[in-house]
Amino acid sequence: MLWLLRHAEAVDGIPDEDRALTERGVRQATDAGRALQAIGAAIDVCLTSPKVRARQTAELACESLGVEVETEDRLAGQPVDVEDLVAGRGNVLLVGHDPSFTLLVHDLTGAQARMKKGGVAAIAKGELITLLRPTDLSAIAAGVTEQ
Secondary structure, three states: OEEEEEOOOEOOOOOHHHOOEOHHHHHHHHHHHHHHHHOOOOOOEEEEOOOHHHHHHHHHHHHHHOOOEEEOHHHOOOOOOHHHHHOOOOOEEEEEOOOHHHHHHHHHHOOOOOOOOOOEEEEEOOEEEEEEOHHHHHHHHHHHHHO
């Protein structure tokens, strides 16, 4: 299974690679991890863009998942050969940017689905299994923390 997590909301500014998450972005990233854990997402490895907002998103999400985060320069925003990137790694969570993630969802599945900041997509064997927006992830995470 391939999981995609678009980085959460970040502050505006320059240089682009140094933009950090907003408070809302921190909540989005944390909720994404809690929600993935709640739905039983079995993730073996997390690869993230080196940009600050993506790295922060990955680290916060992976706290709940108990997964180490690896920086991958090929996820910095340009199109990527995902097959080469994930080969032999099991179930992978990629954390990165748009428009490359929206294009990746389309290329792998044919689906016309825009990835929202802090949103998650799951893809298996060319099929879009799920697309969760940040509000969906927050609702799932809230259900976990209320129990």
